[in-house]
Structure formats: structure tokens, C-alpha cells
Amino acid sequence: MFSNSLKYAIKAVLYLAQHSCEKQKISAKHISESILVPHAYLAKLLQELARHNIISSSKGPKGGFYLNQENRQQPLINLIRAIDGQQKLSTCVLSLKDCDEKRPCPLHNLVAPSKKNLMDSLEHKTLAEISSEIEKGISFFPL
Amino acid sequence: MFSNSLKYAIKAVLYLAQHSCEKQKISAKHISESILVPHAYLAKLLQELARHNIISSSKGPKGGFYLNQENRQQPLINLIRAIDGQQKLSTCVLSLKDCDEKRPCPLHNLVAPSKKNLMDSLEHKTLAEISSEIEKGISFFPL
């Protein structure tokens, strides 16, 4: 459902949401060891996320990656789009040209409701909200 | 969302649902030309589907692939499992070991309802039903 890269990216960002702030930046190495993801690979993903302004970064000693307030207020879908690209989730499941309510493909009516539901969720849930649910014990993020 | 292989397989099976029966078998070559899928690749997929009893086949002249009554009564999920394997749809979106309502991962509550909804749909909709909707003009299957 989600690519490997995306899973890693989500884990890393959630880790940052919980352990970083403007004053407490975290290195790619530290993150990779914490969430058990190959560090060279994660570094690349983090760079991509920083480039898309999903996360923040600063170079040099005491530098690292972190989430600022603006980052935290973004919906999860932004992260997904940054890693997997724009279209992945929005195209027809059979890759037909125009996925259209007027001319639905044989699977459209079957999957469209679930998909719309999922998209709405991803569109509205912010990183801050997800992080807060972990803190409240509503969800669990094992490392 | 669905792999390329799966999309091709679904198209081929829907084509068979509409154009084949025990007395009217269709060759891989004919199918591949009709649904515009590379024929060597499709042949492999069709063989895999036949092996899993999603579709029927017979060798030799006048042979080919087709759907019998039993094939048509199967839910779409069987086809998906035959091509993409058992686990793809059932695992945690973050690949955590036990996706559990008791200990939901940070994305579980967000995606689980949509996923459950989709799984239920795929579990209950038969190939016959999908095919019938195309015939009734409820959905469209452009070739």
C-alpha cells in the first residue's frame, strides 16, 4: 500500500515530531539508529523531505533535522506526496485515463468510496495531531 | 495502489468474463491484443491465474482461457491474492508486527476504517457481479 521509502519517511517524521524542536535538532544518524532504518538510505529521504519543506534542517555542528511549528501543522498527505509523487493515490485503479463518476471503470464504484475516505483522512490529519495521539496513549509508536 | 501485474490481470479476467465461456475459449494472444497488454507478459499472468483456479484453461487447438460458472462466483479478492500474494493488503501500513486494535500504530486509526471498508468490498463483490454491471451500463470497460 505504502512504499518502503514512505514508511521509513513517516517513521522518521514521527520520531522528529516527538523528539525534536527548533532548539533540539537531530542528526540523520541518530534517527536512523532509533527507528532501525539504514542510515544512508534514510539520509536521502530526509534530504528529500527537507527539500519539500516537510521537515526543517540545518547544517554544521549542533545541526540536524527538526520540525518547526509550520511543519507540524501540515497534513500527512503532504509528506506522502513529497516521497511518492503527486499522482500515485489519485489515479484510476485500472490506470484508465479519466476516472470519472460519469463513466466509472468496473472497479470505480467498488473502491472510490474507500479511497475518498482515505484521502480525506490523509488530507486533514496533521503531523501535530498524530504526534499528540501518541503522547496521549491513543496510538502507539514502538521503536 | 494496485501493481501493474494486478491491473493487467483484472483487465484480462474482466475481458474473459464478458467474452468467454466453456464453449468459447480465448487465446492469450487474442486477449493481449484486445486489452493492449504485452502478450508474453500477459501469458505469464494468465498462467498464474489458471494455476490458482481464478480462471480456466485448456491446451491445444481451440483451447484457450475462459471462465466457468465457479470462476465467475469468486470474489475479486481471490484474484488479487493470486497475483499479489496473501499479505500485501492485510499488513500494517508501517509494517509493524502486529496491527492490533489494542495497540494501534500512529496511522492505524486513520487508515483502518477505509481499509476495512475496501477489504469488505473486495471480499464480497464477485466477478459475475462486476461483469453484470458492465453489461447493464452501470460501469464502463473501455478496450
Place this chain on the structure above:
DNA sequence: TCTTAAATATGACAAATATCATATTATTAT
């Protein structure tokens, strides 16, 4: 029984994704 049409089995090749490595650049602190 022989030819032919088709699936089946197997494997080679290509492209995309995932993984690893390294040289460069920027920033902090001494």
C-alpha cells in the same frame, strides 16, 4: 498418426525501487 494451435515452464533482459558510499558544502565552537 501427423500437423497445428494453444497453454506451460523456464529463463533472460530491462526498468524501477531500495540500499549503500563518498566527496562537497555550510555552520558552530574553539
Place this chain on the structure above:
DNA sequence: ATAATAATATGATATTTGTCATATTTAAGA
């Protein structure tokens, strides 16, 4: 200023997925 730290840019390798090709087996029909 200089040394150390950490991101950035770039690219190499490995694995998976997608694509293509071919030899073998089975069954129909002449």
C-alpha cells in the same frame, strides 16, 4: 582561522518488478 560536525549532492550497487523470448507439452482435427 581552524577543526569538527552535520547536511547536501551525486552516484554506485543490489534487489524487485516488469517485460520479452523460447523450448516443451497437450489436445484437436485432418
